[in-house]
Amino acid sequence: MTGKILAGVLGAACFALAPAMLHADPQSDLEVYQRFFKEKYPDIPFTQFADGAYALNEQMRENWEAIEEFPPYGPFVDSGERLWAAPFANGKGYADCFPDGPAMQHKFPRWDKEQGQVVTLSLALNQCRETHGEKPMKYKGSPLVDLLSYIAYQSRGKKINVVVPKDDPRAMAAYQKGKDFYFTRRGQLNFSCAHCHFKNSGMSLRTDILSTAVGQTTGWPVYRSKWGTAGTLHRRYTGCNKQVRAKPFKRESEQYRNLEYFHTHMSNGLALNGPAARK
């Protein structure tokens, strides 16, 4: 009797779980997303999606290439190099936490089994500082953005390769949360990220051409003329949330880290090319 009920309950539970599990298949997601853009833009070489909106418009691309001749993010890279080399109070430094050196952006974001959460590069840098008795950096402006710029510069050419380990269901859950965040309609205007960066990519929204979702995470930090400085991916998330009149989340919040996990995964195979310049 009890056995039967238990089986019934278990069966029901499996049934309820099944649809959720069907969704969470990062590998097939990745294929679907990348194929979508390859088919939408048959003339654009896949690697070019890493150039954001500039991949999609010849005129803009020319202006942009001219800017890249005198990169506005140069000073951030130089400052970051000094910060990387400067020892902590205890005599240790970043190199003690990242023994492979600064060319390591492609290892992030990653699932950390011990911590049970997605660790982004920004978070990892702060965890390194705290391990060595230093105060964490603010997730805005210098010195964080400088360090990130240097690391990005050193990591150019490395391929994005976000892994969602199969042996830890919490990793899949984090990926799924990021995916849900991405496709959720938000704010008074009621748009999801996908509304602007999938189907309507390449379209004009006022004076902007909308970039493709795949390739959006390769070039961070980004120097934006509109900001007049370099900023992080999470700063951009904040802006895109506000644009639809939704309250943004905190930088490095669980929501944005999960989003970054999902969002970066879909660009697997593309080469890092940060820091980048944008309008």
Place this chain on the structure above:
Amino acid sequence: MKGRYAAAAQPRRLATGSLLAVALFSMVLPAGAGKADRAEFDRLHAEAEQARKKADSIGGQWRDTAKFLKQAKAAADAGELDKAMKLARRAKDEGELGYRQASSQKGNVQIPSYLK
């Protein structure tokens, strides 16, 4: 007049409507206009704040809701109660709509058909 199927304005109806509205308004005016009192505002403000928090608890808060609440409070403190009530009502609407928007998608996020 409210709702998605509210009739679009037709000249005749509009005129009758506005005549009626004027009549009604002038009847109500002496009794009620500008008489929102502070206690009423405080109650509405508290409800709006509650609605905002509820939306925020599931990640559904909108961008300007907190700003409207602040502006409402400032207007009330400056004695502009009608303006204050209007802002607080707007914040309350936003709180409720943001909550509905987020809760309707919990566990039910729609993946675009072209990505299936």
Place this chain on the structure above:
Amino acid sequence: MPSKTTNKKTDQTTGRTARQLLPALLAALMLTATAALAGKHGAVIEEGKSLTFDRKKGNCLACHYIAGAVSPGNIGPALAGMKARYPKKEDLRARIWDVTEFAPEAMMPPFGRHKILSEDEITKITEYIYTL
């Protein structure tokens, strides 16, 4: 007694005058009302047009082509031939109020459901769009 008679007389006079005047009064009232109506309807359409074009209000041009508009967006379909598409005006209004009721995946803000515009503003925009 005399005063009473006088009063009665006056009452009768007033009554007659009013009865005679009433149709004329009503006619005059209706005339002005009709004139006002025609003007008012035109004014409603004009207001609807400026709400449609206003970036802080409808901002419909961000996504729709409307004949004669400067640099419209191309995310939604061109707004034209509305009377043919929507014989019933309220069907058009319902789409502006919340297009996702009809096209669940659409990228168009639910102007009515999310109170982006007031009911009155939506009515005026509908009047204008219906002329396209």
